Amino acid sequence: MDATPVWFMRQAGRYMAEYRAVRKKHTLLEICRQPELATEVTLQPVRALGVDAAILFADILLPLEPMGAPFEFAAGEGPVIHQPVREAADIERLRLFDPEEGLPHVLQAIRLLRKELDGKTPLIGFAGAPFTLASYLVEGGKSSHYALTKRLMYREPELWHALMHKLSEVVRRYLRAQIAAGAQAVQLFDSWIGALGQSDYVEFIKPHVRHILSDVEKAGVPVIHFGTGTSNLLELQRDAGGTVIGVDWRTPLADAIARLGDGVAVQGNLDPLVLDAPRPLLSRRVDEVLAAASNRLGHVFNLGHGILPETSPDAAKFVVDYVHERSRR
Amino acid sequence: MDATPVWFMRQAGRYMAEYRAVRKKHTLLEICRQPELATEVTLQPVRALGVDAAILFADILLPLEPMGAPFEFAAGEGPVIHQPVREAADIERLRLFDPEEGLPHVLQAIRLLRKELDGKTPLIGFAGAPFTLASYLVEGGKSSHYALTKRLMYREPELWHALMHKLSEVVRRYLRAQIAAGAQAVQLFDSWIGALGQSDYVEFIKPHVRHILSDVEKAGVPVIHFGTGTSNLLELQRDAGGTVIGVDWRTPLADAIARLGDGVAVQGNLDPLVLDAPRPLLSRRVDEVLAAASNRLGHVFNLGHGILPETSPDAAKFVVDYVHERSRR
Numbered sequence: 001m002d003a004t005p006v007w008f009m010r011q012a013g014r015y016m017a018e019y020r021a022v023r024k025k026h027t028l029l030e031i032c033r034q035p036e037l038a039t040e041v042t043l044q045p046v047r048a049l050g051v052d053a054a055i056l057f058a059d060i061l062l063p064l065e066p067m068g069a070p071f072e073f074a075a076g077e078g079p080v081i082h083q084p085v086r087e088a089a090d091i092e093r094l095r096l097f098d099p100e101e102g103l104p105h106v107l108q109a110i111r112l113l114r115k116e117l118d119g120k121t122p123l124i125g126f127a128g129a130p131f132t133l134a135s136y137l138v139e140g141g142k143s144s145h146y147a148l149t150k151r152l153m154y155r156e157p158e159l160w161h162a163l164m165h166k167l168s169e170v171v172r173r174y175l176r177a178q179i180a181a182g183a184q185a186v187q188l189f190d191s192w193i194g195a196l197g198q199s200d201y202v203e204f205i206k207p208h209v210r211h212i213l214s215d216v217e218k219a220g221v222p223v224i225h226f227g228t229g230t231s232n233l234l235e236l237q238r239d240a241g242g243t244v245i246g247v248d249w250r251t252p253l254a255d256a257i258a259r260l261g262d263g264v265a266v267q268g269n270l271d272p273l274v275l276d277a278p279r280p281l282l283s284r285r286v287d288e289v290l291a292a293a294s295n296r297l298g299h300v301f302n303l304g305h306g307i308l309p310e311t312s313p314d315a316a317k318f319v320v321d322y323v324h325e326r327s328r329r
Numbered sequence: 330m331d332a333t334p335v336w337f338m339r340q341a342g343r344y345m346a347e348y349r350a351v352r353k354k355h356t357l358l359e360i361c362r363q364p365e366l367a368t369e370v371t372l373q374p375v376r377a378l379g380v381d382a383a384i385l386f387a388d389i390l391l392p393l394e395p396m397g398a399p400f401e402f403a404a405g406e407g408p409v410i411h412q413p414v415r416e417a418a419d420i421e422r423l424r425l426f427d428p429e430e431g432l433p434h435v436l437q438a439i440r441l442l443r444k445e446l447d448g449k450t451p452l453i454g455f456a457g458a459p460f461t462l463a464s465y466l467v468e469g470g471k472s473s474h475y476a477l478t479k480r481l482m483y484r485e486p487e488l489w490h491a492l493m494h495k496l497s498e499v500v501r502r503y504l505r506a507q508i509a510a511g512a513q514a515v516q517l518f519d520s521w522i523g524a525l526g527q528s529d530y531v532e533f534i535k536p537h538v539r540h541i542l543s544d545v546e547k548a549g550v551p552v553i554h555f556g557t558g559t560s561n562l563l564e565l566q567r568d569a570g571g572t573v574i575g576v577d578w579r580t581p582l583a584d585a586i587a588r589l590g591d592g593v594a595v596q597g598n599l600d601p602l603v604l605d606a607p608r609p610l611l612s613r614r615v616d617e618v619l620a621a622a623s624n625r626l627g628h629v630f631n632l633g634h635g636i637l638p639e640t641s642p643d644a645a646k647f648v649v650d651y652v653h654e655r656s657r658r
Contacts, residue, residue, distance in 0.1 A: 145601075145602065145637060146602070147602060147605075147637055147639065150600070150602040150605070151602065151605050154602070154603065154605060154606035154607070154610055155605070155606065155607060194558075194579065195579075196579075197578045197579055197581070197600055198581055199614065199617065200600075229523075229558055229579065231560035231561055231579070231580075232560055232579050232580055232581060232584070249526045250523065250524075250525075250526055250558065250560070250561050251560075251561055252526070252527055252561060255561070271479070271526055271529075272474075273474065273475070273476060273479040273480065273483070274483065276476075276479070276480050276483060276484070277483035277484065278483070278484060281483055285528065288528065308474060308476055310476065
């Protein structure tokens, strides 16, 4: 590759008419559970935008069901966990599982995708990180303050670590299985970790993320470690693992690069809403990101978080082409 | 004062039985609009906790109604703006107003409070900052992504600046009026500003915050400039104004102090959820905050954001006493 590679979090999604057409006939979970459908929507942005990576269409919550914590997506409300996990008995009930048995459709989608992509575009697998998964399990869905999650963490540290231990082992196996099935890189989404300060991260999170990433890194594929609101956690996240650190738009990319040092690559970090800006402002902000990483080997261009539903696919395509053109060496 | 002063954002609120008793009989807006009630709930935490400052009980949205944008608090949903502000005509309709005419009850509450406090405890007034107010006006309520707000900012910068110009003039007058009525310090709450990157702050926000604070600082009382998720904005916020910079729990206080330099004091920054932790962990985290500011004149102990409804008043009282005891010089 002679230009900066670019892909977008949530590049397969409601902002694309092709995706909405599939969603008219199938729920999100149906798409995740039918490898042919997951393959189709994964390929849509690769065809339409010319991005440099496909990312498996799936949801970070998928492992919860085979763990014994079923959920659904309530209209307009996001995920709802049927039986939130708040006590010792709830945590004991959670099961470790073999991904080939618990999530065979995900691994089948990866195999199908590798055939379809035919070596032309690499495929990224992913999983949610333990804190982010725990926040859904404990709160029962989305949250503003993570009050129940933090209370469990502070008041019942042994239960907390037991929950995190199970989640991190599930995620470790799941990412390993995705790589074994053909994923050529994986991303760990610790989307909501930015709710925590440094002391909490060190004490309650880092050992569990390390458990996952120290093993997954041995598989020899790029491992992207991503979160939002992580300005104060970047060094700790780097130490927890990953060969690429994903940065949201709040942290200036040049600062992130300076702080992270030479041992890791960086991914990011355009504000997803800037895709909706007029082209002159959009170009200027893309230039700022590229300039921040210009003296850096190992920058993957991406947004700071997922594409939003109202975004124009034309803007996404514009950015792909613009990044390629401006970064060509 | 021979110890670090301490008060809490949202120290008058649902976590206190005395407050819930008043709320049984009156809505939040009724309390704000009746100076005797606002005075009563403002005094509750001063009596119960022994905090070193009273903060006027009010809501950051109060100025919207006299501007011509009425709202209500829908049960469980937070504020709902009846006619969101999204187009030129909406912005033109917004009025500047004289606080003595538009919000006389707030100023009357300040006068009453000064009498009741009788010089024993200083009174802090406050207002929402223009971005935070604009986000409610444009979105029509709370928001996850501030998508409509950012789109207005990016796509219609002239309209955006017109809206911010009106909001900042309203806030400037409102803070000046609070000080004239007797407020002995004021806090500007830019609660949601952390959604923006640095370039956006410089281009779309800073001139308007500067318009407010460069004038309000001339009144000669402490001016606290606060936001959450502001790790990357602290220096820009300092340059926009304020004699005290409020920091949330995500930014280590020692980092904030090092970056902000000697010209300003700092306020913060315990995670509000740590109030719910067992005492040993709570004490340890309070010690961390105090240690970070130990070589610093000008630290006001506070939380990183408001007290949550389920918090125990005993924990809040414990922190007040503990901060006083540990920081006594």
